[in-house]
Amino acid sequence: MTKEFIPVNEPLLAGNEKKYLEECIDTGWISSEGPFVSKFENYFSEVVGRKSSVAVCNGSAALDVAIAALKIGAGDEVIMPTFTIISCAAAIYRAGATPILVDCEPDTWNMNVWEIESLITEQTKAIMAVHIYGLPVDMNPLMALAKKYNISVIEDAAQAIGLEYEEKPCGGFGDVSVFSFYPNKHITTGEGGMVSVNDPILAERCSSLRNLCFVNSERFVHYELGWNYRMTNLQAAVGLAQLEQLPTHLKLKRSIGLWYLEALKEIDELELPLERTDYADNLFWVFGIVLKDSFPIDARGFMSRLGEKGVGTRPFFYPMHQQPIFNREGLFIGDSHPVSERLYKRGLYLPSGLALKESDVKKVVNAVKQVLISAK
Numbered sequence: 001m002t003k004e005f006i007p008v009n010e011p012l013l014a015g016n017e018k019k020y021l022e023e024c025i026d027t028g029w030i031s032s033e034g035p036f037v038s039k040f041e042n043y044f045s046e047v048v049g050r051k052s053s054v055a056v057c058n059g060s061a062a063l064d065v066a067i068a069a070l071k072i073g074a075g076d077e078v079i080m081p082t083f084t085i086i087s088c089a090a091a092i093y094r095a096g097a098t099p100i101l102v103d104c105e106p107d108t109w110n111m112n113v114w115e116i117e118s119l120i121t122e123q124t125k126a127i128m129a130v131h132i133y134g135l136p137v138d139m140n141p142l143m144a145l146a147k148k149y150n151i152s153v154i155e156d157a158a159q160a161i162g163l164e165y166e167e168k169p170c171g172g173f174g175d176v177s178v179f180s181f182y183p184n185k186h187i188t189t190g191e192g193g194m195v196s197v198n199d200p201i202l203a204e205r206c207s208s209l210r211n212l213c214f215v216n217s218e219r220f221v222h223y224e225l226g227w228n229y230r231m232t233n234l235q236a237a238v239g240l241a242q243l244e245q246l247p248t249h250l251k252l253k254r255s256i257g258l259w260y261l262e263a264l265k266e267i268d269e270l271e272l273p274l275e276r277t278d279y280a281d282n283l284f285w286v287f288g289i290v291l292k293d294s295f296p297i298d299a300r301g302f303m304s305r306l307g308e309k310g311v312g313t314r315p316f317f318y319p320m321h322q323q324p325i326f327n328r329e330g331l332f333i334g335d336s337h338p339v340s341e342r343l344y345k346r347g348l349y350l351p352s353g354l355a356l357k358e359s360d361v362k363k364v365v366n367a368v369k370q371v372l373i374s375a376k
C-alpha cells in the first residue's frame, strides 16, 4: 500500500513495548511506584554515562527541575541559545531568572560558543547548552568557560540521545542534563523526560523536586515546593523497550540523513546540514534544509507547496528574542541575532521519523525537486 501523506514524524515501536506494557497491566503496577521506572532510569544512566537519572513526565518538566535543582532564581542570569524551543527560556524565566541569548552558527545551527564569554557577568549562574537537530554544541570551549568562571552547565540533550561529542555521549557533560521522550525524539515514552546528574546531592534534589518535595520522615510536611512531574510505570515500560532499541534507532537516523544528503547534494538552491564536524558525526535528529537567499520563496511558502504534494514539514525554531510573550514582558527589546532570524525565515525540516523508509525519502526528494523547479 502506498502512503498518501508522508508525515513529518512517525515513531518506531518495534521492540518489547507491548510485552512490557502487558506486564504492567498483568501486575497492576501502572503508577510511578512501579518497577519499570527505576529500571529505565538505571539503564538510561548507563547509556548516557551518568551516575543517576530521574524520570519525569516530559522534557519541559525536566528543564524546570534542572533549574530548581541548581537553585537558579531571582537576580540570576542564564546564557542560552536564541535558536531553540520555548521550554528552555520558559524554565529560566518562570524561576525568576533572566535568559541571556546568543546567536547560532550558520552551518551547525548550534549556539555560537564564542559569543558566551563577553556576556558573562557577576549574575551569570549557568550556561544552558542545547544540542540542535543532530549536531552537538561545541562542548570543549563551553566547558572551559564554565570552569574558568565557576558557573554551572545545564545540557539540554532532548534531541541528542545517543549523539556523541568527541566519542563522549551528549548529556554527559553538564552539571545537570535533560532529555525528552516525545515521539519525535530518538526514543519515546509518548510523553516523558529525564534529568541526569553525577552529583548525589543534586540527584536527591531532582528526585525530591519531581515528587512535590515530600519529606520521608514527616509525611505532608513540606520545606520546599516541587511539582508532581512523576513518570508512570506504563511510560517507563515503553521507555525501557525503546532504550533496548537505541542502537538500531541511531543507525536508522544516520541512514535517513545520508539518504537525503546524497539525493539533495547537487541542488544549488539549498544549504544542507553538515555530515560531520571536527567533533561529531551528525545523527540528523531531523533533516533540516535552508533555502538560499537568492531563491524566490521563503520557508513558509515552500512548506505549503510541499504540503500540497503530500509531504509533512515543520518550520525551524522562532528565535527567543522575537517571541511576543517575552517582548511583551520587556525582554530582548532591540536584540538582534541575524543568523537565527534568517534560519527561521529560510529553514524547515523534512520528514525524519524513525519509521521512514528509503522509498519515502525518494518521494520527499522528488517533491522537493518539483517545488524548486516550479518556483523558479
Ligand SMILES: *Cc1c(COP(=O)(O)O)cnc(C)c1O
Pocket (backbone or CB within 6 Å): 058, 059, 060, 061, 084, 085, 087, 088, 130, 131, 156, 158, 159, 179, 180, 181, 182, 191, 192, 193
Ligand atoms: C523536545 C524538546 C524539549 C521539550 O521536551 P517535551 O518532552 O516536548 O516537553 C526541550 N528541549 C529540546 C531541545 C527539545 O527538542
